[in-house]
Amino acid sequence: MKISKESFHNIADMVKLSFKEEEKLKLIKDLNHTVEFIETMNDMNTDSQEPMSYIHNLKNVFREDVASNAKAGQGLHENAPESMSDYYVVPPIFHD
Amino acid sequence: MKEITAMSAMTVAEKIKAKELSVQEVVEAQLKAIKLREPLYNSYITITENEAKEQAIKVQGQIDNGELKDSPLAGVPVAIKDNICTRGIKTTCASKMLADFVPAYDATVTERLKKSGAILIGKVNLDEFAMGGTTKTSYFGETKNPWNRDHTPGGSSGGSSAAVAAEEAFISLGSDTGGSIRQPAAYCGLVGFKPTYGTVSRYGLIPLASSLDQIGPLGRNISDCASILELISGYDPKDSTSIKQGRYNYRSALVDDVKNMKIGVPKLYLDEDLDEDIRSCFLGALKTFEDMGAKVELFDLDEIRHSVQAYYVISCAEASSNLSRYDGVRYGHRTGDYDGLDELYKKSRGEGFGYEVKRRIMLGAYMLSSDKYEAYYNKARRIRTIISKTYDEAFNKYDILLSPESPNTAPLLSDDYSSSKNKQKSEILNVSVNLAGLPAVSIPCGKDRKGLPIGLQLIGKKFGEKALIQAAYSFEQTRPYERPGTLVN
Amino acid sequence: MKRYETVIGLEVHVELSTASKIFCACSTKFGEKPNSNSCPICIGMPGAMPILNKKVVEYAILVGLALNCTISKKSILDRKNYFYPDLPKAYQISQLYFPIARNGRITIDTDDKSKSIGIHELHIEEDAGKLIHDSDKNMTLVDYNRSGVPLIEIVSEPDMRSAEEVKSYLEKLRTMLRYLGVSDCKMQEGSMRVDINLSVREVGDTRLGTRTEIKNMNSLKAISRAIEGESKRQIDILQSGGLIDQETRRWDDNENESVRMRLKEEADDYRYFPEPDIAPLEISDEWIHELMALLPEFQDEKILRYQKDYGISEYEAGVLTSSKEIANLFERATRLCNLPKEVSNWLMVEGMRILKDNYIDPWDICLTPERLSTLILMIEEGRINRIKGKEVFEKSFLEDVDPEDYVKKHGLEMISDDKMLRKVVVKVLEDNPQSVSDYKNGKTKAFDNLVGQTMKSMKGKADPALVNTILKEMLEN
Known part of the structure; x- marks a missing residue:
């Protein structure tokens, strides 16, 4: 088993997910099954290949430095689960 | 006169232009069909009845003023997959997480459709966050296949395919990360077009995997698809990955001629345990192309055999990052009961996402973790390089490639075949296209013994859309569109 | 008794003074109404996509050149994934694998000598929003105005050995960045923030000791105190036979001590990978030369x-x-x-x-x-x-x-009218008999007093040289 219960918990903690107990067991099994399948790609030699990140050879796609978004923030608030005057609200966090 | 909703998008557009039909009439007819059939198929998450009616009046006014003359779809109702942002209209990704999310902005494709006078008739169903091939993971329930309600319409753009097949929309937009336009199109007997990566702006498409996603149309024929594709294609300064190109004059490729076209058929597909009906339909299609004067040749494309593995790694890695922003702070589901920030995050995300979404986030995060990065993520990206080169070489020899779109027709909704080996193998052709950023179209090429549609996939080289359109158009002349026999009136 | 030396490397975050943010057209202005400078992109709304601000890249290259770095021909932006409410996308677009510039150096002056400090790398990234802690209401408020403000991070080699060297390095850097006009470097407003990597080792040892990182310092004085304090803490541990934990600490300037935030083992795995939404940078020699021509005389x-x-x-x-x-x-x-x-x-x-x-x-x-x-x-x-x-x-x-x-x-022209000044001097001498007799008794200070009095009566506008001459003449006679 590549992904143990412990490493499952570590990943879940990292990506901030909670699971129901039965979900957890099924998922650990599923994940290991998938990882096993993925590892079948290892029979292909890729030593001389560069990792591909982009489809096209685009480069230097820029915008000019112009501040023109004066009203873009309007209405974005309305989707917030909790807000106070102009702020978004989260539970208290102290010490950065 | 033929029932309005059964007409092709282009036909309706022409009748509107010719004042044989008013936009309001068309919209009313469409809404009536939706109301009648929606209880049977559940294609839509949101029906934008009021907005569509208002829009109809506006667009009719524009047409009467002599505007929108060059717009091929002015006045035609269009359904949009619910992972594409529509200002002021819920955009849910079929997830509890975004069940109430109302974007304050339009996706670029939405904006372009509005500008060209198309009428947004509603937002259609999908697998949660476009992760799946059945619509079964939708928070809003599964969509049924108009050819047979016991079967899936495919996915993830299953609402997009069912709506068009059930004539609840003339045409629709879907998104394709690893076959999510082509497969549902095949399952519902439609044309589904996945353009070259970078052709259609992704701004406002809620991403699954940014380096693979592409928006495209599903329609009842290639002409409709080419028309809408022309409207939505083109460089967008809001999407750094969109490509600057000249005019996308796709309709000019609607020509019945494949004489001397060089068509490659990867053996890989024929070696597979293809369903017998699919095999015979596929061979029949090859024969049709040969009869029309194309040169069809079998060839070896074995180097792409690990596409599904590479796809899994790359798509899940990107997805795990793309889906991190749903944390219950600025929008989306926030759990009702939490103690502290960490619990707010974990419970909101734990409750807001379904099993499949969580599975992929977990897998992606695992693949990206610092001690796994080289072995999985970089390995997959190196394989991606090989896949891309392999296709490039193939297109040195061939104009287009052909394959069955799927080794099976639409499965039963009751089937659970999510990770069977056969399924994974069958996805090679779908996902490798996205890994290489190529254009591909699925067109209907027959039916199986149960009467379910079979799809034929045409793959083109980068920016080779026109060759695909021409081949699809030629093939379509031999097999006119067939509607599901079971549609209620 | 063993002798120890302190080894310090710095990570300096500098907010660039562009008009708009790094990936969207929102203003970077400081002190605006909360969340007024925000849009779907910098607030991380679904489907919004970043577009890189060209000026950010140019500023970064300029700084790289000024720091004698090698500018990368090819540079890529990466995603750094972690959850925090000030980070709307739950990833920061930054650079890990291919930063914009590497291998630079900067010469600093300390009391008696100058010294070269190595620059490990320089990269661009986006700033996070701001959290405001409301202890009355027991909640934390989030303002995304700063989210997406462009930053450069300048990472030095561990070449500094004292608080003085650090101060000198930071002052040098600040002057340079201000000369370039790329940042106002106001530490108190957070436009220049410093992370200190510090370890100690026995004098003569060439290996590096286990280091701690002190995050987010924003005043030169506090930085000096933090270096002294942390250095002493580590030496005390080593001297009593203990081991240093590799960890992140926070400096409490009121208590004058550093406090553990988290151990290295607890540190997040940021799962960096190339940002698929932003095309790579290709920095040509021509572009570098164009920018080089813009470097000011430092x-x-x-x-x-x-x-x-x-x-x-x-x-x-x-x-x-x-x-x-x-x-x-x-x-x-x-x-x-x-x-x-x-x-x-x-x-x-x-x-x-x-x-x-x-x-x-x-x-x-x-x-x-x-x-x-x-x-x-x-x-x-x-x-x-x-x-x-x-x-x-x-x-x-x-x-x-x-x-x-x-x-x-305001009629401030100087008055050099001899006749008029003489009248005034006469009056001053009459009014100050004590000063006059003091002067005559050899107290020269009394003369200054009389000049002052004269200027005062002239509302400061008199020609001081002429006043001197007239006074001397009248007192001598």
Whole structure:
């Protein structure tokens, strides 16, 4: 088993997910099954290949430095689960 | 006169232009069909009845003023997959997480459709966050296949395919990360077009995997698809990955001629345990192309055999990052009961996402973790390089490639075949296209013994859309569109 | 007793002074209404996509060049994934694998020598929003105005050995960045923030000790205290036979001690990977040359040139070049009036005092080279005296005031009317018999008092030289 219960918990903690107990067991099994399948790609030699990140050879796609978004923030608030005057609200966090 | 909703998008557009039909009439007819059939198929998450009616009046006014003359779809109702942002209209990704999310902005494709006078008739169903091939993971329930309600319409753009097949929309937009336009199109007997990566702006498409996603149309024929594709294609300064190109004059490729076209058929597909009906339909299609004067040749494309593995790694890695922003702070589901920030995050995300979404986030995060990065993520990206080169070489020899779109027709909704080996193998052709950023179209090429549609996939080289359109158009002349026999009136 | 040395490397985050954010067209202005400078992109709304601000790349290259770095031909942006409410996308777009610049160096001056500090790398990234902790309501408020403000991070090699060297490095860096005009580097507003990596080792040892990282320092004084404090803490541990934990700490300036935030093992795995939404950067030689042409003459070069061209001392040259604004004022005013010593004096004495008294920064100075030159020439030509000159200098230093207009409007021209001054002096001598007799008894200080009294009756406008002459003449007779 590549992904143990412990490493499952570590990943879940990292990506901030909670699971129901039965979900957890099924998922650990599923994940290991998938990882096993993925590892079948290892029979292909890729030593001389560069990792591909982009489809096209685009480069230097820029915008000019112009501040023109004066009203873009309007209405974005309305989707917030909790807000106070102009702020978004989260539970208290102290010490950065 | 033929029932309005059964007409092709282009036909309706022409009748509107010719004042044989008013936009309001068309919209009313469409809404009536939706109301009648929606209880049977559940294609839509949101029906934008009021907005569509208002829009109809506006667009009719524009047409009467002599505007929108060059717009091929002015006045035609269009359904949009619910992972594409529509200002002021819920955009849910079929997830509890975004069940109430109302974007304050339009996706670029939405904006372009509005500008060209198309009428947004509603937002259609999908697998949660476009992760799946059945619509079964939708928070809003599964969509049924108009050819047979016991079967899936495919996915993830299953609402997009069912709506068009059930004539609840003339045409629709879907998104394709690893076959999510082509497969549902095949399952519902439609044309589904996945353009070259970078052709259609992704701004406002809620991403699954940014380096693979592409928006495209599903329609009842290639002409409709080419028309809408022309409207939505083109460089967008809001999407750094969109490509600057000249005019996308796709309709000019609607020509019945494949004489001397060089068509490659990867053996890989024929070696597979293809369903017998699919095999015979596929061979029949090859024969049709040969009869029309194309040169069809079998060839070896074995180097792409690990596409599904590479796809899994790359798509899940990107997805795990793309889906991190749903944390219950600025929008989306926030759990009702939490103690502290960490619990707010974990419970909101734990409750807001379904099993499949969580599975992929977990897998992606695992693949990206610092001690796994080289072995999985970089390995997959190196394989991606090989896949891309392999296709490039193939297109040195061939104009287009052909394959069955799927080794099976639409499965039963009751089937659970999510990770069977056969399924994974069958996805090679779908996902490798996205890994290489190529254009591909699925067109209907027959039916199986149960009467379910079979799809034929045409793959083109980068920016080779026109060759695909021409081949699809030629093939379509031999097999006119067939509607599901079971549609209620 | 073993002797220890402290080894320090710094990570400096600098907010760039672009008009708009790094990936969207929102304004970067500081101190605006909460969340008013935000849009779907910098708030991480679904489907929104980043577009890179060209100026950010240019500024980063400029800084890289100024720090003698090798500019990368190819550079890529990466995603750094972690959850925090100030980070809307739950990933920061930054650079890990291919930063914009690498392998630079900067020369710093300490008391007795200069020293080269290596620059490991320089990369671009986006800033996070701001959290405001409301302890009354027991909640934390989030403001995304700062989210997406462009940053460069400058990572030094562990080449510094003391708080003084660190201070000198930071001051040097700050002056350089301000000369380049890429940042205001206001530590108190957070536009320059420092992480300190610190370890100690026995003198003579060439291996690095286990280091701790002290995050987010924003004042030079606190940085000095933190270095002293953390260095002592580590030495104490080692001396008592303990081991240093690799960890992140926070400096509590009130308690004068650092506090553990988290151990290295607890640190997040950021799962970096190339940002698929942003095309790679390709930085051509032509582009680099274009930018190189924009590099200004920096302080060190100016100090040498000033001594040579203007014959002023190294100390004076150092003060005059402490900011690009003062240096410009000096050079351009000198070009106009051709009186370098005068210009230098005014800026060194009065200019520096006004900056200090008013707590303002050099870029807030209103005085133009033309006005400074005019003022100096007015004094030289005897149109106003130095006392009134100071008043005019201060006025036009702080406000948009033209010296000519001001002098005319307030009637400040110098009075050199012999007859009139004699009358006034007579009156002063009558009114101050004590001073007169003091003077006659050899107390020279009494003379100054009489000059002062005369100037006072003349409201400061009298020609001081003439007053001197008349007074002397009358007292002697």
